[in-house]
Each structure stands twice: as C-alpha cells, then as structure tokens.
Amino acid sequence: MSASVRIPTILRSYTGGQAEVPADGATLAEIIESLEKNHAGISARVLDDTGKLRRFVNVYVNDDDVRFSDGLATVVPDGASVSIIPAVAGG
Amino acid sequence: MAVQSTAAAATQSATVSPESPGTSPSADAGYGTSFGPAAALSCRECGTRFPLSPIFACQECFGPLEVAYDLPLGDPDELRRRIEAGPASIWRYAPLLPVPADVAERPNLNPGWTKLIKADNLARELGVTGGLYVKDDSGNPTHSFKDRVVAIALEAARTFGLTTLSCSSTGNLAGAVGAAAARAGLRSCVFIPHDLESAKVVMAAVYGGELVAIEGSYDDVNRFCSELIGDPIGEGWGFVNVNLRPYYGEGSKTLAYEIAEQLGWRLPDNLVIPIASGSQLTKIDKGLKELIALGLVEDKPYRIYGAQAEGCSPVSAAFKAGHDVVRPVKPDTIAKSLAIGNPADGPYVLDITRRTGGTVEDVTDEQIVDAIALLARTEGVFAETAGGVTVGVLRKLIETGQLDPAAETVVLNTGDGLKTLDAVAGTGPTATIRPTLSAFREAGLA
DSSP: OEEEEEOOGGGTTTTTTOSEEEEEOSBHHHHHHHHHHHSTTHHHHHBOTTSSBOTTEEEEETTEEGGGTTGGGOBOOTTOEEEEEEOOOOO | OHHHHHHHHHHOEEEEOSSSTTOOOOSOOOSTTTTTTEEEEEETTTOOEEOSSSOOBOTTTOOBEEEEEEEEOSOHHHHHHHHHTSOSSGGGGGGGSSSOTTGGGSSSOOOOOOEEEEOHHHHHHHTOOSOEEEEEGGGSTTSBTHHHHHHHHHHHHHHHTOOEEEEEOSSHHHHHHHHHHHHHTOEEEEEEETTOOHHHHHHHHTTSSEEEEESSOHHHHHHHHHHHHTSGGGTTEEETTTTTHHHHHHTTHHHHHHHHHHTTSOOOSEEEEEOSSSHHHHHHHHHHHHHHHTTSSOOOOOEEEEEEETTBOHHHHHHHHTOSSOOOOOOOOSOGGGOOSSOTTHHHHHHHHHHHTOOEEEEOHHHHHHHHHHHHHHHSOOBOHHHHHHHHHHHHHHHTTSSOTTSOEEEEEOBBGGGGGGGGTTOOOSOOOOSSHHHHHHTTOO
8 A cells, every 4th residue: 555645845854855755554654654764753743752643733645634534543545645734824 | 311221222132932931042033134123933832943934834843933032121111102103003013023123114004003992882781890892903904903914924025035925815814915915016826715705705806916716615725825835836935824924923913012002001801812723812912921021011910712603613612621632623604714623723722711711612603693783783893703703702701601791801803894794694774665754654763
C-alpha cells in the first residue's frame, strides 16, 4: 500500500526540498513511520511527545480531515493523497 | 523636559509577550524600523523565536507564531498624551503595533476609532445595572472589524515586497482585502466559499480584484490556500490570514486599546467577543495585558466571554466538556462569518476564558435573529449575524447566571447588518396603504 504525501514548506528541509514524497502504509500511523524511515526527524515534527498528532497540524487523507475519522488509525487506501498542513486562522 | 521624557521612553523598553515577559529579543528583525516596536516572531506553543518574516507556523512544533515586542516602558502619562494626539484611527496606537511610525501617511483605509455606544436601553431590557456598552465596528471602511487586521497585514506585505494581497475568507475579510489592496495599488486575489451571502460576494468583488469561489466550506478554502502558499504559484503572495497572520492578528489588539481609551483609560469588568477562528478574542486579551504592562490602565481583573452560534460551536462544546482541545465540526448556521469548524486559536480561547473567569456560550439561529432585532430596536444598531451572536449570548449569559449584571460589560458588534440581510428577511413594512389619511386610520396606525 503506497500513498503520496504533500509536505508543507516548513518540513521540506527533511525531504530535500521535495513538496511531495511517497510513503508506504495502510494507516496514517504507518505512513508517518514510513516517512520517518526515509526522512529522519520528520515524525517528531508532526507528532508530540506522547505520539499524538500535534494540535496545530491538520492531516487530510484524500479530502478528509483525519480528526473527523480515526486520527492516526485512519485507513489510507492504496494510491491515496495525504496532505500535512499547518492549522491556520482567519475569516 | 518633554524631550528628556521621550528619550527616556525610547531607551527604556521591555518585551511584552505572553510566553516570555521581560526577556530580551533573540531575533534580529532585519527590516530597520519598518515594524516599529516589534522585535521577533515567537511561537505560542514552545517559545522559539524567529526573525520577522512572512511565516506563520513554528518550524519546531507547528505552533502559531505571534509578534513579540520591545514596547516603550516610559512615562504612561506621556504615552497616553501621545496616543490621544494621534489620528482618529488605529494608527493612534502605532507605537504599540508592528508598523512604521509614518504608517498613517501611507495609502491605506485608516480603519478604527469606531464608536463605543453606551447602550442604556439594551441594558434596561437585559437587566444590566453595571453599565453596558456596544463596541460597534460596523463603522469601519468596509463595515467590519476586518479592516483593522488587514491594515496591519498590508503594511507587512509592503515591507516584505509582496505584490499580491490574498486571503481565505468567510466574506468580510475578502471585502476588506479587496478594498485595502485597491487603495494601496496592489493586486488582490481572494478566496471564499461558494455559498456566501450575496452582499458579501458583491462587497468582495466590487473593488476590482480577483474573487474566486471555492466549491466547499470555509475550512476547505483555508486548506486550499495553505496548499497554494506552499506552491510556486503562491510566491510573492501575502495571504493576510496565512503567511501574514502573525501581523494581521495584531490588528485586533486595537479593539482592546480603543475600548480602554474610550472608557477613560480603564478596563471593563466583562467583554463578550465572537469566536470564529478565535484570533480576535486572543488578541484582545493580549492588548488588555499590554495596556496593564505599560501602565496605561490600572491592573484589575476582567472576564472574557466567547460567543458562538450553536450550528458552529466547537469551542463552546469543548469549554462545556472541560476539554483543552477543540474537536472540529461541520458548520451549519446563518452566522457565516463565524462558521469556522476548525478554529485554529480555539485552544487559546479555552485558556483565556478559563483564566479570566469567563465562559464560552452559544445561541441558536433563531436567538441570533431575535438578538439582531433587539439591538436594532433598543440602540439603533443594525448588526450582522455575528453581532446577533454576541448580543444573544450576552442575554443567555445573564439569564443563566454566568455573567454578573451588576458588572460593567462591553459587547462587540463586528459587522454591519446590511451584509446579512437574508437573516432578517421576514422584516418589512408594518402596512402597505394608499396615500390617504383614511387609509392610514383604517390600518390602525393613527
């Protein structure tokens, strides 16, 4: 199972400047593990000390915010697009 | 003596930021005096500092960045006199904002210094005995508080050499950005959900910039803009509420400054503030704390209350459940300017309302419409739906014993009712008659 992960600007120092990288896994947690293997250090930027998604990180699997589904346990279908995006405000 | 006092004020300074009071700035701005007393960007989560630049999230923890200052710790009387002698706009507070000293002379909309209305009729109706005021921000150039925040972001865009002013918007912001860009001679390209009130769409489009309606909710628009800014397409763009957000947010502090100055340089007991992203509420609190730190007002307790529409009440729900994080919701309310289901500053709103002894409450769409009518009938102020939310929540807070009616309260109206006419569509003529006195009598009006 493989997905394409969109990397926000502030994490591209971990991906050699790449805005989109591949990762393997059937769940979001596995995708992040896969990212960490190839881009060491990126996991600690997305997850807090307790292993949960940081509160100012939004992650989408295809078009769905994982906070509306199962968080890190969210199923990532083969070929899915995963987006990591800093939370922003406004209105 | 005056010269000596000013010099002393210039050399005496302190950094005022929630995370690191009294510490020295660690990051060089590199933009000379373009950002006035601003010293650095500081992460609200972990305190890491960054140079002043068009970034909005901490590279360490994704936390939101905000402006930290070296504010002038001189003679408060001198600073008050300087402010009072300033222009009738937010620029009277330029010494406390991340803007150059000559900001008022640059082409901008000069927002702010809106009316603080002593609302005695509304107070009687609600049983408030300690004094009630409406801070009416519908008086801004594009008729919402957004002109305040955009004015600060515009200055940052100019300093950073950004050439396109942009935003994701629930409507009011799009109009404010379009107007500000037109005045400043910048290109604008703004993004809105496809289902906004028609008046807000017209107000966003009329200034001649590009207006893009996105098929989705505000949160979808926000996500799109966040991705756009990381793409080469977005280079040279200043998204006022994304990459310029640290500066943008500071504009809301001016609401706190104005309320205090208009009350005679003192703080009210209670403030009722609407919550969309939560940015405005957190920055009003920041402004109140700065006023105290600078000695401009007496240090006294104040309570901050947050107001949401029931159809988009993630912060209210988290407050009532005792949570310190906010679970996003899918908005469904007539208060579209507050319809942000994933409020980025929600956790800080929870911290602030709890710290000050306030609460977060919500009202139904029906209660919002009733409150719009109540404010219009009692004070002659026609509020947009967000104003209906704050007045409706104020009424609910009093009825449920959450707010002391014997305390002095300020309630915010952040936009003009002409923008949300659909909400009061049932309002119309008392009677339609022939132009004769007999018809007037027959209609029971004589």
